[in-house]
Amino acid sequence: MGDLTFEYPYLFLLILVFILCAFFCKAKSEAILFPHLDIFLQSSSKRTIWIKILKWVTIIASITALASPIIEDKVEIENKDGYSIALALDASGSMNYGFERRFITQGVESKFDVSIEMAQKFIQKRPDDQIGLVVFGNFAYVATPLTYDKMILGQILGGLSAGIAGSNYTVINDALFQSATLFKNSKAKTKIIILLTDGESRGDNVPFDVAMRLTQKYGVKVYTIGIGSAGEFNAKHLRLIADRSGGTFFEASDKSTLEKIYEMIDELEKSKIESERYIKKSYYFEYPLFLAFVALLFYIFLINRRDLL
Secondary structure (H helix, E strand, O other): OOOEEEEEHHHHHOOOOHHHHHHOOOOOOOOOOOHHHHHHHHHHHHHHHHHHHHHHHHHHHHHHHHOOOEEEEEEEEEEEEOOOEEEEEEOOOOHHHHOOEEEOOOOOOOHHHHHHHHHHHHHOOOOOOOEEEEEEEOOEEEEEEEEEEHHHHHHHOOOOOOOOOOOOOOOOHHHHHHHOOOOOOOOOOOEEEEEOOOOOEOOOOOOOOHHHHHHHOEEEEEEEEOOOOOOOOOHHHHHHHHHHHHHOOEEOOOHHHHHHHHHHHHHHHOOEEEEEEEEEEEOOHHHHHHHHHHHHHHHHHHHHHEEEE
């Protein structure tokens, strides 16, 4: 509920005009002296007071109605023109290695842990976007559909581990296909897939052309990231996916490079969220107007009483 205010508050200055008139614009009348006049005045004093009260209630209430009392409720509507984003994350067994093709040891982060950390940071920078998650290894599956709930998305990401989707293969085409299906009912103007992998496409059930046709059908742009040392991932295949969809291919050989890549994508695909503010006005002039009308009726009634003439 908003605050009570007035559309034309300057009209309250009219009250000063009436106050001045009460002192300086008194009507002149002939005086007739009666004996024991004080007894007569005492009997009518109460009604006279009520007449004055009703007169000023009528004046003040009428001016209040003219000033137009309103309650303003400010409503801010965000025109969410954010993006729909699918994160396709490689969770195959090879992601459990470090960046230099060796088993992780104490103090060394795995490619998978780094990928999760960077994905979490990226998500937090996109509060106005729908984001979904696809995980792949031996098979690809939708871990979460497109959602604005970043808390749930973060919890799901935090619960993943390398090898959760199988550890022997990397079904990139299947992951691309599953990611594209997330956009079937999306009305976002911009749809993108960020596909991260450290391997070559092997064991796919979906042909490459079929996956690409689906991304093109839904107007999806794909950013591909090859993570790890050169030769671990199929750069040619990832570049082809990016080029045919209008996206970009990146290579990340260490954590800092991967972080910069996510920052670059964030800048390239920055959402423009505009807000519109509306002011809803509720008018309440009828209440003081009704009060003025009732007060005026009683005023006329009392002023015309025979015993006051």
